[in-house]
Amino acid sequence: MKYANEISKRKSFAIIAHPDAGKTTLTEKFLLFGGAIQTAGAVKSNKIKKHTTSDFMEIERQRGISVATSVMTFEYRDILVNLLDTPGHKDFAEDTYRTLTAVDSVVLVIDCVKGVEEQTERLMEVCRMRDTPVIIFVNKMDRDGKYPFDLLDELEEKLNIRVRPLSWPINMGSDFKGVYNLYHKSFVAFQPNKKATDDDIVPLSDLSSSFVDEHFNTKDAAQLRGDVELIEGVYDTFNREDYLAGKLAPVFFGSAVNNFGVKDLLDTFVDIAPTPRNREATSREVDVNEDKFSGFVFKIHANLDPRHRDRIAFLRVCSGKFERNKFYHHVRLDKDVRFSNPYSFLAREKNVVDDAFPGDVVGLFDTGNFKIGDTLTEGENFYITGIPSFSPELFKELVNKDPMKTKQLEKGIRQLTDEGVAQLFTQHGGNRKIIGCVGELQFEVIQYRLLQEYGAACQFNTLPFYKACWLTGPKDKIEEFIRFKSSNIVEDKDGHLVYLAQSEWYLNTERTNNPDIQFNFTSEIH
């Protein structure tokens, strides 16, 4: 328990959202409150603006900018908040999924006009896999959006989680009057573009008070009283334990661009969000309070600029204290490594750090020693678990265009997939290589990098597969299945058997014909 003080001071989280919901804007407001930046506009959106597939170098350039903002650390009310950024572009969604394994909770931003969008559902699935606590921020209340009660229903239904409003809007759009905080029983009037201070909060424990009649017109007063009565009647009182168990998501309403409702959100986050938690590992649970250090790599960023061919591995500290220049055990390589220039990320500036504690993220310079999921310890052999691999959406065969460069191609594709750029599958009992990606962009990145970095020319042939299914079940049943389906069977990088289904119809048929076998769309790296 040597580091209990450090641990209790830290909260690490990510803001997730469908692109355009307001993640960048909210991030910026948080940093302003945390004093980490002084002016609005200082946070560069890592949103990738170009959508054409031929422009991936531009996208990579923009991604390069986002390295500096990958982790933003700021202090708010004596809490050290680590905010991990996630890429917005769909083609890099896997990066986001992995980042979610490195945080202890998330804030989910929803656009009140659009409601729950496609990427939000996927992101929430990942949160639910690990029971990550979620706070929901319904943004853009200055616009005419969906009716709040309908939104709550939509959240419960599509995100498959119970919700509990902790603040409640009085109208929306041009008629937006403000929010009533159901948790602290107070009211804040909507004032665009103002940094809220404690003076703006009006305590309002009793809604029958004359303040409501004086402040609102008859319709709004009746609506507020009616809504709150309904909420208190329908929803149980907020239970923090349920939130921490990932079963209940508190909901806030506001407008990030107007800095409205953001302080409420941040204050509540600091009050209720979890401090760094224990982590599952392959042989045991790692207690966050253990004195010995452990951590794992959840993201690797390679620089595509040929003049700066460095990679940064992002390591989340899980227990103990990480120290600069100290030797740690690299479990997969079974060797001891040390780092003379580990980085911490204080709002867009990279600083060399001497030590880091559970919940922190450090950036380690890497020359190819790391792959996603690697664990560093003080001698013990285990891997931190929970990093997911999802079925890709697109499958292409990797074809070598230059037989003289076979070795380079093999090395290149191994290293790139170690970085998590894409997934590599190898034909079961053969040597054909199949690359699985979420978006077309990733194929272009691979082709470009194989040529530039490894001198290997390749081409991709599209394959008619729709999903990769990791097979689990009784050994004899699986062996029988793969004998009959050999042309659809591949192995992932860890040798796990995977069935590639041509269509949903084929998959359903196989499921019906093989009831003892599970066809999983997800696998864990360890």
Ligand code: G4P
């Ligand atoms: P993202 O990172 O989730 O992709 O979203 P981002 O914060 O970039 O916000 C997307 C757009 O929504 C931005 O407008 C932003 O100004 C706007 N926005 C954010 N919060 C609110 C809000 O509370 N109300 C309203 N009405 N708009 C909001 P943009 O025109 O795309 O970019 P910009 O030129 O304004 O930066």
